[in-house]
Amino acid sequence: MKDVFITANTIISPLGFDSxxxxxxxxxxxxxITLHNNIxxxxxxxxxxxxxxxxxxxxxxxxxxxxxxxxxxxILSLQDTISQASFSISNKTALIIASTKGNIDALNNxxxxxxxxxxxxxxxxxxxFGFKTEPIIISNACVSGILAIxxxxxxxxxxxxxxxxxxxGDIVSEFTxxxxxxxxxxxxxxxxxxxxxxxxxxIGDAAASVAITTDTSExxxxxxxxxxxxxxxxHISGPSRTGEGLYLSIISALKEANLKPESIDYxxxxxxATAFNDEMEAIAFNRAKLEKIPLNxxxxxxxxxxxxxxxxxxxxxxxxxxxxxxxxxxxxDELGVTMPLNIIENTTKKELKTFIKxxxxxxxxxxxxxxxxxKQ
Amino acid sequence: xxxxxxxxAYCHIKNNTISINGKSIIAKDKDLSFSDxxxxxxxxxxxxxxxxxxxxxxxxxxxxxxxxxxxxxxxxSKIIKHTGIVLSNSASSLDTDRKYQDTITDKDNYFPSPxxxxxxxxxxxxxxxxIRHQIKGENAFFVSEKFNETLIEHYASSLITNKxxxxxxxxxxxxxxxxxDAFMYLVSEEGLYNYSKKIIKKTYTQN
Amino acid sequence: xxxxxxxxxxxxxxxxNLEDFTVEDIADDDALFGDGLGLDSIDALELIVMLxxxxxxxxxxxxxxxxxxxxxxxxxxxxxxxxxx
Numbered sequence: 041m042k043d044v045f046i047t048a049n050t051i052i053s054p055l056g057f058d059s060x061x062x063x064x065x066x067x068x069x070x071x072x073i074t075l076h077n078n079i080x081x082x083x084x085x086x087x088x089x090x091x092x093x094x095x096x097x098x099x100x101x102x103x104x105x106x107x108x109x110x111x112x113x114x115i116l117s118l119q120d121t122i123s124q125a126s127f128s129i130s131n132k133t134a135l136i137i138a139s140t141k142g143n144i145d146a147l148n149n150x151x152x153x154x155x156x157x158x159x160x161x162x163x164x165x166x167x168x169f170g171f172k173t174e175p176i177i178i179s180n181a182c183v184s185g186i187l188a189i190x191x192x193x194x195x196x197x198x199x200x201x202x203x204x205x206x207x208x209g210d211i212v213s214e215f216t217x218x219x220x221x222x223x224x225x226x227x228x229x230x231x232x233x234x235x236x237x238x239x240x241x242x243i244g245d246a247a248a249s250v251a252i253t254t255d256t257s258e259x260x261x262x263x264x265x266x267x268x269x270x271x272x273x274x275h276i277s278g279p280s281r282t283g284e285g286l287y288l289s290i291i292s293a294l295k296e297a298n299l300k301p302e303s304i305d306y307x308x309x310x311x312x313a314t315a316f317n318d319e320m321e322a323i324a325f326n327r328a329k330l331e332k333i334p335l336n337x338x339x340x341x342x343x344x345x346x347x348x349x350x351x352x353x354x355x356x357x358x359x360x361x362x363x364x365x366x367x368x369x370x371x372x373d374e375l376g377v378t379m380p381l382n383i384i385e386n387t388t389k390k391e392l393k394t395f396i397k398x399x400x401x402x403x404x405x406x407x408x409x410x411x412x413x414x415k416q
Numbered sequence: 417x418x419x420x421x422x423x424x425a426y427c428h429i430k431n432n433t434i435s436i437n438g439k440s441i442i443a444k445d446k447d448l449s450f451s452d453x454x455x456x457x458x459x460x461x462x463x464x465x466x467x468x469x470x471x472x473x474x475x476x477x478x479x480x481x482x483x484x485x486x487x488x489x490x491x492x493s494k495i496i497k498h499t500g501i502v503l504s505n506s507a508s509s510l511d512t513d514r515k516y517q518d519t520i521t522d523k524d525n526y527f528p529s530p531x532x533x534x535x536x537x538x539x540x541x542x543x544x545x546x547i548r549h550q551i552k553g554e555n556a557f558f559v560s561e562k563f564n565e566t567l568i569e570h571y572a573s574s575l576i577t578n579k580x581x582x583x584x585x586x587x588x589x590x591x592x593x594x595x596x597d598a599f600m601y602l603v604s605e606e607g608l609y610n611y612s613k614k615i616i617k618k619t620y621t622q623n
Numbered sequence: 624x625x626x627x628x629x630x631x632x633x634x635x636x637x638x639x640n641l642e643d644f645t646v647e648d649i650a651d652d653d654a655l656f657g658d659g660l661g662l663d664s665i666d667a668l669e670l671i672v673m674l675x676x677x678x679x680x681x682x683x684x685x686x687x688x689x690x691x692x693x694x695x696x697x698x699x700x701x702x703x704x705x706x707x708x
Contacts, residue, residue, distance in 0.1 A: 219533035403543035
């Protein structure tokens with residue numbers, strides 16, 4: 041089976057329109073989460089990309105009037121990733137798109153209602169870049185972004201494609217914000233993952249993309265070495281109290297990577313800052329014997345970006361490996377879960393070789409992917 | 417080395433008709449609404465699963481199709497618990513999304529419904545099937561314009577080659593404005609029927 | 624009060640999709656959660672919406688909900704006291 045590497049990458053978020061700007065902001069402990077007065081019935085903390093800034097950037101490559109906000113975010117991200125990538129689009133290049141709700145705002149705005157269909161969104165992206173293959177769309181709740189990386193790896197390993205561009209994104213919309221509010225899951229302050237004082241999520245906009253290939257000449261490459269994506273079989277909106285699905289996903293990924301838990305240098309957790317999610321993750325990480333591994337959640341910088349989160353946060357993890365930096369888990373003060381965890385409280389330089397990205401979502405889904413820095 | 421897969425069983429629910437392994441086993445009046453159709457099936461099958469009525473139409477459809485499929489497949493319960501589930505559709509959860517949007521569009525009658533919101537993700541159907549049978553295997557939900565048997569074949573094969581799953585529940589479950597179509601099939605390295613994307617395409621189109 | 628309790632039972636059956644239940648099946652003091660009707664966390668959230676929509680009562684603390692959603696009897700008493708609609 042072929043080795044699979046993740047190479048070029050671009051984050052589009054309130055912290056910047058390329059990965060380096062984003063990582064720089066994280067190193068300075070800047071957060072994209074601010075108070076917004078006009079997105080809900082009362083002021084609400086969220087991380088939202090300024091539409092004018094987005095349009096200014098997008099106007100350089102396309103007509104900002106004919107694409108939706110999400111399409112502009114995804115296209116801008118992919119444009120940069122494709123230009124950085126060592127390979128160009130061929131008929132053995134996969135286009136993988138991850139989103140939970142796509143253009144859901146089209147149900148109630150000036151775009152035609154058909155725009156809300158994910159295949160329509162995918163077609164816009166395919167046409168823009170001239171992709172030759174049928175887009176592969178993954179819509180699997182909040183694990184979509186990281187599952188998309190696992191899907192790309194699985195396809196490339198098994199020779200179905202030579203390489204892939206993976207793009208993920210979701211927008212802050214009235215639809216999703218009101219839904220999470222009906223779940224009483226939105227925090228009144230910026231979210232605080234794993235903290236004793238956490239009171240829920242902050243929602244966020246973002247798009248992110250990566251180039252995945254079996255052939256890289258990078259001297260220091262990032263290889264995807266293990267994955268797992270298992271269900272809790274417990275409840276459709278609450279996570280398993282024993283962290284069952286996440287635990288099984290982690291074990292599956294470790295087994296495939298042929299690694300013991302202590303060989304993982306860093307955990308990029310899902311850490312949404314709901315009472316149940318963070319507690320469940322703590323239990324799963326302890327069951328998998330990962331409780332001593334330095335861990336953060338990046339939701340304090342970006343809020344919960346839904347379908348983008350797994351992809352976006354993996355990119356930050358990749359930069360963590362390349363920079364040998366453990367970034368602070370923003371929003372953390374006192375540990376508020378019943379099992380021990382090694383939360384990164386201050387940004388620290390440390391030699392890092394491997395990290396695991398985990399995510400969980402509605403429907404009882406969970407995904408874990410392990411990345412390793414290899415010298416070629 | 418690509419694995420040679422077989423089909424253990426398959427089920428198609430469309431036009432108020434249910435067929436198993438190509439044979440029609442239940443045919444109800446085509447004019448019945450989807451709600452009435454599934455209610456009748458539920459009662460006749462004596463399902464005794466109250467959660468069924470909390471599900472949205474998409475999940476009810478997926479749930480019922482999987483019930484018939486697992487019944488026909490007669491898999492050992494140990495195998496069921498690790499079965500991978502790889503499903504797909506075209507409309508995602510839009511049928512339910514529109515219903516949720518209705519609870520928030522009118523600002524003078526603004527009551528977002530959590531019970532509807534929870535079903536505004538197509539992969540929830542995988543959750544419902546998993547909970548019913550305690551399946552803790554691999555999951556993935558794909559969206560495509562039409563049923564893409566090639567994509568599903570590639571993914572199921574990859575799961576088996578990578579030793580992530582030995583048996584996989586594959587399929588297409590779509591629900592959009594009263595038009596529905598559910599086609600599910602169980603694959604593994606051992607089974608009754610030969611498997612290839614051509615066979616699946618033929619089976620799907622014919623039934 | 625009896626009319627309110629009947630109304631609540633009808634509401635609960637309809638809003639929470641309790642297909643197999645009739646108003647007669649729900650006793651005033653049957654536990655709503657746990658062993659009685661077996662409602663879950665999403666049902667609790669949906670009941671909070673119902674309180675607002677039908678009776679104008681806003682419950683912002685989910686823990687407050689635990690004390691109120693004990694049984695139809697307890698719920699009816701609470702609504703009679705706090706309703707604004």
